[in-house]
Amino acid sequence: MHDHLKSLLLDALNACTPRIAAADLLDDDTENARLDPCADENEYASRVTEMGIALCLKARMRERRAQLEHALKRLEARDYGVCDECGEDIALPRLLANPAATLCVHCQADREYGRGHGHAQGQQLRCA
Numbered sequence: 173m174h175d176h177l178k179s180l181l182l183d184a185l186n187a188c189t190p191r192i193a194a195a196d197l198l199d200d201d202t203e204n205a206r207l208d209p210c211a212d213e214n215e216y217a218s219r220v221t222e223m224g225i226a227l228c229l230k231a232r233m234r235e236r237r238a239q240l241e242h243a244l245k246r247l248e249a250r251d252y253g254v255c256d257e258c259g260e261d262i263a264l265p266r267l268l269a270n271p272a273a274t275l276c277v278h279c280q281a282d283r284e285y286g287r288g289h290g291h292a293q294g295q296q297l298r299c300a
Protein backbone atom coordinates (compact mmCIF):
# COMPACT_ATOMS: atom_id res chain seq x y z
CA MET A 173 0.00 0.00 0.00
CA HIS A 174 2.93 2.30 0.70
CA ASP A 175 4.07 1.86 -2.88
CA HIS A 176 0.67 2.90 -4.13
CA LEU A 177 0.61 5.96 -1.88
CA LYS A 178 4.13 6.84 -2.93
CA SER A 179 3.16 6.79 -6.58
CA LEU A 180 0.13 8.96 -5.76
CA LEU A 181 2.40 11.45 -4.02
CA LEU A 182 4.94 11.44 -6.84
CA ASP A 183 2.20 11.93 -9.43
CA ALA A 184 0.80 14.88 -7.52
CA LEU A 185 4.29 16.33 -7.12
CA ASN A 186 5.03 15.94 -10.82
CA ALA A 187 1.72 17.58 -11.61
CA CYS A 188 2.47 20.69 -9.61
CA THR A 189 6.12 21.25 -10.54
CA PRO A 190 5.47 22.48 -14.13
CA ARG A 191 2.74 24.73 -12.77
CA ILE A 192 5.22 26.41 -10.45
CA ALA A 193 7.63 26.82 -13.35
CA ALA A 194 4.82 28.34 -15.43
CA ALA A 195 3.98 30.72 -12.60
CA ASP A 196 7.65 31.75 -12.44
CA LEU A 197 7.55 32.62 -16.15
CA LEU A 198 4.36 34.56 -15.59
CA ASP A 199 6.13 36.48 -12.86
CA ASP A 200 8.79 37.64 -15.29
CA ASP A 201 6.08 38.88 -17.63
CA THR A 202 4.22 40.73 -14.93
CA GLU A 203 7.46 42.21 -13.70
CA ASN A 204 8.06 43.67 -17.16
CA ALA A 205 4.45 44.75 -17.46
CA ARG A 206 4.71 46.69 -14.26
CA LEU A 207 7.62 48.66 -15.67
CA ASP A 208 5.77 49.54 -18.85
CA PRO A 209 5.03 53.27 -18.59
CA CYS A 210 2.59 53.17 -21.53
CA ALA A 211 0.01 50.97 -19.84
CA ASP A 212 -3.21 52.87 -19.24
CA GLU A 213 -5.08 52.73 -15.97
CA ASN A 214 -7.46 49.90 -16.90
CA GLU A 215 -4.67 47.88 -18.41
CA TYR A 216 -2.59 48.47 -15.33
CA ALA A 217 -5.44 47.43 -13.03
CA SER A 218 -6.03 44.19 -14.90
CA ARG A 219 -2.33 43.43 -14.85
CA VAL A 220 -2.17 44.02 -11.13
CA THR A 221 -5.13 41.65 -10.71
CA GLU A 222 -3.47 39.02 -12.87
CA MET A 223 -0.29 39.36 -10.94
CA GLY A 224 -2.16 38.92 -7.67
CA ILE A 225 -3.83 35.77 -8.94
CA ALA A 226 -0.57 34.41 -10.27
CA LEU A 227 1.21 35.04 -6.97
CA CYS A 228 -1.65 33.47 -5.05
CA LEU A 229 -1.64 30.38 -7.26
CA LYS A 230 2.09 30.08 -7.00
CA ALA A 231 2.00 30.34 -3.22
CA ARG A 232 -0.65 27.61 -3.13
CA MET A 233 1.37 25.41 -5.48
CA ARG A 234 4.50 25.91 -3.40
CA GLU A 235 2.60 25.04 -0.25
CA ARG A 236 1.15 21.98 -1.94
CA ARG A 237 4.56 20.89 -3.12
CA ALA A 238 6.01 21.34 0.37
CA GLN A 239 3.18 19.22 1.82
CA LEU A 240 3.77 16.50 -0.75
CA GLU A 241 7.54 16.49 -0.18
CA HIS A 242 6.96 16.32 3.55
CA ALA A 243 4.62 13.37 3.08
CA LEU A 244 7.15 11.57 0.88
CA LYS A 245 9.87 12.02 3.50
CA ARG A 246 7.59 10.59 6.15
CA LEU A 247 6.76 7.70 3.87
CA GLU A 248 10.48 6.93 3.50
CA ALA A 249 10.92 7.23 7.26
CA ARG A 250 7.99 4.86 7.89
CA ASP A 251 6.43 7.67 9.85
CA TYR A 252 3.65 8.14 7.36
CA GLY A 253 -0.11 8.03 7.85
CA VAL A 254 -0.01 9.05 11.51
CA CYS A 255 -1.90 12.10 12.74
CA ASP A 256 0.34 15.01 13.80
CA GLU A 257 -2.05 15.99 16.54
CA CYS A 258 -3.22 12.81 18.24
CA GLY A 259 -0.81 10.18 16.88
CA GLU A 260 -3.62 7.90 15.66
CA ASP A 261 -3.45 6.26 12.25
CA ILE A 262 -5.04 8.35 9.52
CA ALA A 263 -7.79 6.36 7.77
CA LEU A 264 -6.62 4.87 4.49
CA PRO A 265 -9.46 6.28 2.34
CA ARG A 266 -8.49 9.71 3.61
CA LEU A 267 -4.85 9.17 2.61
CA LEU A 268 -5.90 7.93 -0.80
CA ALA A 269 -8.03 11.05 -1.30
CA ASN A 270 -5.31 13.35 0.04
CA PRO A 271 -1.92 11.63 0.28
CA ALA A 272 -0.41 14.77 1.86
CA ALA A 273 -2.81 14.74 4.82
CA THR A 274 -1.02 15.08 8.17
CA LEU A 275 -4.08 15.07 10.42
CA CYS A 276 -6.74 12.47 11.01
CA VAL A 277 -10.27 13.40 10.06
CA HIS A 278 -11.19 14.33 13.66
CA CYS A 279 -8.23 16.64 14.24
CA GLN A 280 -8.71 18.23 10.82
CA ALA A 281 -12.35 18.94 11.69
CA ASP A 282 -11.27 20.43 15.02
CA ARG A 283 -8.88 22.76 13.22
CA GLU A 284 -11.42 23.79 10.64
CA TYR A 285 -13.93 24.70 13.29
CA GLY A 286 -11.30 26.89 14.89
CA ARG A 287 -11.09 25.04 18.17
CA GLY A 288 -7.85 24.87 20.13
CA HIS A 289 -4.65 25.54 18.20
CA GLY A 290 -6.39 25.74 14.85
CA HIS A 291 -8.00 29.11 15.49
CA ALA A 292 -6.05 31.11 12.90
CA GLN A 293 -6.64 28.50 10.24
CA GLY A 294 -10.35 28.51 10.96
CA GLN A 295 -10.40 32.25 10.39
CA GLN A 296 -8.58 31.85 7.09
CA LEU A 297 -11.18 29.38 5.89
CA ARG A 298 -14.02 31.72 6.71
CA CYS A 299 -12.38 34.43 4.56
CA ALA A 300 -11.82 32.13 1.59
Ligand SMILES: [Zn+2]
Binds near residue numbers: 255256276280
Ligand atom coordinates in the same frame (compact mmCIF):
# COMPACT_ATOMS: atom_id res chain seq x y z
ZN1 LIG B 1 -5.79 13.15 15.05
